[in-house]
Amino acid sequence: MLKLKSVAIETYKENVAYLHRDCPLYRSEGFQALMKIEISVKDGERAVIAVLNIVNDDSIMDIDELGLSVQAFQQLGEQQGTPVYVAPARAPASLEEVRKKIAGETLSKKSFELITRDISENRYSKMEIAAFLVACSHSGLEREEVLYLTQAMVASGKKLSWDGSLVVDKHCIGGIPGNRTTMIIVPIVAAHGMLIPKTSSRAITSPAGTADTMEMLAKVDITNEQMQQVVQQHRGMLAWGGTAKLAPVDDILISVERPLSMDSSSQLVASILAKKIAAGSTHLLIDIPVGPTAKIHHTREALKLRKMFEYVGDHLGIYIEVILTNGSQPIGNGIGPALEARDVMKVLKNQVDAPGDLREKSLRLAGRILEFDPDVRGGQGYAIARDIVESGRALEKMQDIIQAQGKLLPEQAPATRVFEVRCQLSGYVHQIDNLQLAKIASLAGAPIDKYAGVELLCKIGDKVEKGDILYKIYACFESDFQFATELAAQKNGYSIYPQVPTEPEMFLV
Incomplete structure (x- = not known):
């Protein structure tokens, strides 16, 4: 038994434990750096799995202490000084399924359930997660495998539910700098009266995600209860999906994809749809930009990706419309959170110097979403969206959402x-x-x-x-x-x- 200590180190989606090199346990049990250990309290409950790091500095760790990183300490939920048991962790049984994928085999639904369960329980190190991601990317996933992975990721977390049979959403697969149409579409659609509870991601490999840009204007890390309140009052929101615990396995996978700059199409489909289904969406518009320096280079690739989205969507009960757009250049004038937020507000304020391409694309995409409304005839959506912006209703709705989520004041000084x-x-x-x-x-x-x-x-x-x-x-x-x-x-x-x-x-x- 060792005394629990909180070590204020943020290890980002990975549980890490710290043990002094002169700890008797380290010497007697043959523990080694980077092995996985299981930490439990006296009654054997509330156990967590962590990757072990060895400390040589007495000022960081005493020989009778076990340190836990921020995430691991929060998961264990005990006070500092609490006696804890430490033991080698068993290797996750699902690693055998990962080895099958590395060998090029097709995995079953049960295989993905086992893998995602062990990942969500922190039984995988980041190296093992990377092996799984690379295997999926290198060998590729059959469409049934993408469906199974999506279902498993949805099951790993919470699911939001909303009052109403029509809950709309929009997502771009990314790869186009400055393409911040979502922040214009949400207030347009919400002002029309449709429900659009938008949960967005932070940047994976890009200079800004929607959540990063919205954070220039309002809080995005709001709780599920706050989300419900904002949407009930204003019919829409623009929040970060991480705090909602929606498909949390996806967030863990993204934490490994980011430094590897990985973004495979099969993982992309599962990631997007898992989040949307967990967010309670019933109708989804997906934007696939196509261009020589976009994620998708050719129309034939985009059409193949569209079929994958539609296949998984059909089997999971979500209506999906996929649009292919021109991805030959950035959309808007700014690339980066502050510059993109400035572009968005210029469009909503109908300023003469607002970027025309961002305005036009936002209106056309918003129009397609408005046509999900059975009371809107096909072809009318664009005109309705344009009128909502020009009348100032979209700006008013955006300001309402900002106030409801919590307006933020800039914490950083402008770039000098x-x-x-x-x-x-x-x-x-x-x-x-x-x-x-x-x-x-x-x-x-x-x-x-x-x-x-x-x-x-x-x-x-x-x-x-x-x-x-x-x-x-x-x-x-x-x-x-x-x-x-x-x-x-x-x-x-x-x-x-x-x-x-x-x-x-x-x-x-």
């Missing part, structure tokens, strides 16, 4: 380091590299530094002269500023040619 990336020759903008611009914005500090990012001044089709400013880089710290500007100097992400380019269509299919 600004670099202008200029055009090297005259001509017309033909291509903009989404991935390169996202990398530059991320290196500048986004989304951790909310004011960091990139502000675009030129889009595809614009005529430019040598020396014109293509975009500005904003950074809060010198090291980030240097990284971002050096990458932009190597490749600025713009392709300039003498001839006038063809105007890209917003909707492909």
